[in-house]
Amino acid sequence: MTELSTAPGLSTAPGAPAPPVSRAPGGIPTEVFRKQLAEFSAARGELLAADRWESQDPPVRELLGAAGAAGLFRAAWAVDEADRPRALWHAVELHTAFARLGNGAPGAPLLTHLDVATRLLATLPAAPAGLVERALDGRTTAALAVTEPGGAGSDLASLTTAVRRDKDTLTVTGEKWFISNAPYADHLLVLADDPEAVTGSRTGPALLLLEATAPGVARETLDTSGHTGLTGRIRLDAAPVHTVLAPGGHGLLRLMRHWIHERVMVAVRMTELASAVVDHAAEAAHHRRTFGSALIANQQVRFRLADLSAQVLETRAAVHHGIRLLAEGGCPMAYAAVCKYRAAELLRTAADEALQLSGADGYRTGHPAQRALRDGLGLALAGGTDELMLLQIDRG
Amino acid sequence: MTELSTAPGLSTAPGAPAPPVSRAPGGIPTEVFRKQLAEFSAARGELLAADRWESQDPPVRELLGAAGAAGLFRAAWAVDEADRPRALWHAVELHTAFARLGNGAPGAPLLTHLDVATRLLATLPAAPAGLVERALDGRTTAALAVTEPGGAGSDLASLTTAVRRDKDTLTVTGEKWFISNAPYADHLLVLADDPEAVTGSRTGPALLLLEATAPGVARETLDTSGHTGLTGRIRLDAAPVHTVLAPGGHGLLRLMRHWIHERVMVAVRMTELASAVVDHAAEAAHHRRTFGSALIANQQVRFRLADLSAQVLETRAAVHHGIRLLAEGGCPMAYAAVCKYRAAELLRTAADEALQLSGADGYRTGHPAQRALRDGLGLALAGGTDELMLLQIDRG
């Protein structure tokens, strides 16, 4: 099932008239990193145990710290423009590997850390010096706070969180929820309306950096069915702004560009989660016995697994093309939406089918398909709903 | 597969404390009529041969004449209000039987004749005396001409066909297409706009009776992929109106009521067509051999057939409830829409799957599933598109 995850070898096909050069995405050697990832997971098994990630207090900071210390983030980070393809394909390896660790759960905060918060910060010249470096070392982390209660995730024009001037300081008031990694963040990247143009010369959404421990900041962990313990609510009551990352009217534009990257990476993660549960279901079908024979002896089971495996291959091909486009600096919004939408659809289907193939065992918390089903619901919302993706595809 | 088509027997279940009285729809004895239908199909095999109905000139008039002479229409016709349940369940028997004759094709003009044209005429006090009687004897038939080129079938507010006064006579000008039985009709029931209130005191759609052979009436058979040879285009160039069946502003209302009946009956037909192709596919799967064994030996084939058979049972139950509601004079628009929508969905699915299960043989013209697939596309439009049905369901 992993056969598309690396570039094919360049062997010579007999009789092929053209030189056998692969044009497939990838082709960046990642074997060393893959080995490094395997060593990390072997060494830090206790951090990656699935049951620790079913609690309301999963070891997010420990994981980020350990991963940073092991150099996993830096391996997936571009030192300059030319380094971008290497970094992106290493990030793919990272998310691919973590989709199979701890029922895929530890991969969630890791992606939020690397590909949401840190990567967004790195695109913002106003970000405080050293913040990205510390994040890459896994010493600090930030959360991107956009979604608000009541509004649909995609309707950012109706922000109620707002920044205002209070004497010499800028303060933010409002509420954000379903913020990934919020319970564990040192910093908050808050999208807030600036109705009085206090952050710049224009009104409209601004992007602001707040310290998570600042006065007026209250956080709580949400009891969500997926992403257990990883998602938070943030209440801001005249909380002081640390840095204006993007002034009023510019906040959304920054996010739009960022979301292309985020959506493709989330799509990588969803695809690999799906792949993991399909592989698990196939493996289990060899062992689970009903009516005197192994489940896999049922033609309908093999057909369902075969169908799912084809969907995994297809989505992976689509998503890897997205990575290639990102690497070349030219992934259109619509294509990122294709990746995100298709991967969400795949994960929904694969998790639900894999659960069904596992019978009562699949209904048990701790079963990979069950976890993927729950997490998949949240991932489908991350970075924009299906409907928003479809609208972006329609726009071309 | 036909087990729901008749009312269950009233045998006593051991231990059942309440008297075992069936509350299911039906319960009207139709055995005599069923025998009559079997005799008709045995006697008139030449009229019902599938290949005759693949031509552009199927024997519609002969069939209607023969069916009328054999009393099939009168058997499904209510002589008074109290007779309605009997007549409706006989109509169900009629459409159920014809769904299995001649690849289901001969049932199409028969339904149009009985349950569209004749039944609509019977509800219109202005209809010329004797017309309904002659239709029931199969001596004449009418076609209901509503749909126009260019407009969506469901947008009747934008009629371009119009009735006007030309000295002493009313004439109609415009174009209608996809009119069932139009090539074979003696009379046309035409929905036309009355912008000058020449048919009554109000403007708006009027329902008019025209003679098909009147001057200014031109008809041609459309080359459609389904309902081969049964559907026509009508061009009206100042064609004289024979009778105003419903004056301006009243035409649509008459049709709305009529459509409830039509939709439920079309749903009966679609359900039984689906049932016929599923049964045919199951039967064929016992004979068709691949890789050394009968197709039915494949678990995935059995599962797909089982799934389809469940859908047939479900849709039949829904549609029979619709007949009961009609019989009691109280079928709401929304429920008729449920029947029509579900049956259209069923027929699409069943025909496509049955074709697939038949392999290359299913691709052959003359294969029941292939015919049902083509006819099903047209039936899904008859009496209103899926989308119109969904809007009516939404309105409750």
Add this chain to the structure above:
Amino acid sequence: MTATLTTTARAGWFTEAEDRLREELTEHFARQVEPHIPAWESAGEIPLRDILTALGERGMLGLRFPVERGGAGHSAWSHVVLAECLGELSSDSVGMSVTVHNDMVAPMIAEAGGPEAVERHLRPALTGRHLLAHAVSEPGAGSDVAAVATTAVPVDGGYRVSGTKQWVIAGMYADAYAVLARLPEAKPPFGYVLLMVPRSAEGVTVGPADPTLGMRAAGVAGSVRLDEVFVPQSDRLGGHGLGLVTQLRQFEPERIVSACRALAIAARLLRDTRARLAERSTFGESVGSRQEIVFRLARLEADIAAARQLAYTGIDRWVAGGDHRTVSAAVKLRSSRLTRRVARECLHLYGAQGQLTEEGVNRAFRDARLFSISTGSDEMMLTALARLNGWADD
């Protein structure tokens, strides 16, 4: 579902007396049960005994059983009314637990139990004071009921039963279990016995289950261990050797009743979602009025309306003594898949809010996923349908 379509769907199937029963049950549940559900779900436990006792006091348990066995002598339609009212509750831990008691275990005693079993288990059960659960599943046996390893060895005056049952819904709450066990000489379909085993019997040990996706307050027992438990002959349901037959026969009507509850859940979710979307707006427009959502909900409504007719047809067949096996399998399959789809689509339409565990739609999504797995999985139903249609196995 719109109220009109629901009323239309029921026309002709229910008597006025049953409509009154529905009103009473609806009012009772709305006042006595639904308000407590958030707290119960939060605690992971429901007061099943109180719930059943309240129903028993109102004479709403076992309505279809003969008067001489403690019932009210009504028809199965009264149980459909209860099933549909249970589906209106926002916790299927309640719905499923009551169903296990009243529509899975009680019927086997009413139909196959001797006078002593009726006195000991059925009559007190119908007062709601004696709680029944069904210990049928076993590790490794899955949906293959005939593969039970639990053994009943005939001894003087009864049987000695040993084995382990798992996934017993309401097993933590129950006072007695219906247990299927094989005789030493079992040869399917014969050679099994179905026994009522009191939880208090010597050798019975009950342990809680690991957490599950849904049904978190259903008191699921992870294991019911039976260690040389003596069961008197008078607590056997059905003949010696006929336990599997008695059990399998019970599954058929039970599945139709379950389907009625499933479809009521689906209809409720659709109604609630519709109401919520009508309130919610994005980009300045009511979400519920968007065409895509209108069509989406209407499709589900049509599917529910159709499946309901299949369920009622099945009930009617059963009541009227006809062959209801095919309809039973068909409606179980259709309703399980549909309810699962409705729950998933509704959850989606709730957006981020739907991610919260405490949200009704989230719980419904998690609870309803069980239908396709338990009391006859989708695959079991497809297999049954193929067999009933005469399509031979490999």
Add this chain to the structure above:
Amino acid sequence: MTATLTTTARAGWFTEAEDRLREELTEHFARQVEPHIPAWESAGEIPLRDILTALGERGMLGLRFPVERGGAGHSAWSHVVLAECLGELSSDSVGMSVTVHNDMVAPMIAEAGGPEAVERHLRPALTGRHLLAHAVSEPGAGSDVAAVATTAVPVDGGYRVSGTKQWVIAGMYADAYAVLARLPEAKPPFGYVLLMVPRSAEGVTVGPADPTLGMRAAGVAGSVRLDEVFVPQSDRLGGHGLGLVTQLRQFEPERIVSACRALAIAARLLRDTRARLAERSTFGESVGSRQEIVFRLARLEADIAAARQLAYTGIDRWVAGGDHRTVSAAVKLRSSRLTRRVARECLHLYGAQGQLTEEGVNRAFRDARLFSISTGSDEMMLTALARLNGWADD
């Protein structure tokens, strides 16, 4: 598909030379082929020889074959360009017939034919003057290729072939057939021969097929009867006894190329439907701007975009000499089902107009239905995928 997404989907996969080839082919087809399609379809016949000759003259046939065998020495990507341009045509009778000639039969000669077979069949085929078809299916054998009953008896200097092939696409147009036959001692996968049989050979009788749902101008031969036909050894493709192996190996890349054509058809249908809906309005609103339709089309676009990447991945594997079997089966399955779904949805969106046989969308619906049935049915692909994944059969 929107133009942007199509361009995006191709980025990185095609060279500039291939882009130019696409432009040339697009222009050629738009001028020389597409305008005639309505008339050809109406007549039920296409001038396949003229179509192929025009392509041959422009050097567009057999581009990927080695120069020494009459090809241009380009890569398979040039055949993908042709396949995608064929998918742009509103008649798949044209697309399929050209594909059979250039991508199903010609490759077997190019790869497994001896020098004489190349001279006799391949070189003239690449000029477009010698038309090739594939006589593989037999009554009763269906997709089970190994079950052919046609027999080749070795005789002095060649074989005597007897049997009947059916459903030969472009069989009425062809000058020679690739025929799979079993040797008297056949034992799968060995004991078969693959032979080029000229239509003019003594003992060959070709008859037209019964009408079919689509492909009505594809010159489908209902039967190709071979009665003691002598075929010289030099017209054998692959070794004696290795015919089935040669054939099966050819299916794998061929299916990826077919998938490329299928996906191009799907993309074209979507583009045409989008354009039509933009013009059409009901209730005073452009139909294409309705949200439900926007979502519906966008879902299909996403599916096509994704499937294209799988197809390109497969082509790339093949070109680069990697294992492409799994991708081949996967993309054949996905693209066949998708194209069928796209055609059905587009047909639906055309409303009554779409019912007319002459409408492009109607023809496409009827033509495209064949993908799931021929050149590897969906069920064959699922079976292959399961095997390739190591999931054992019964």
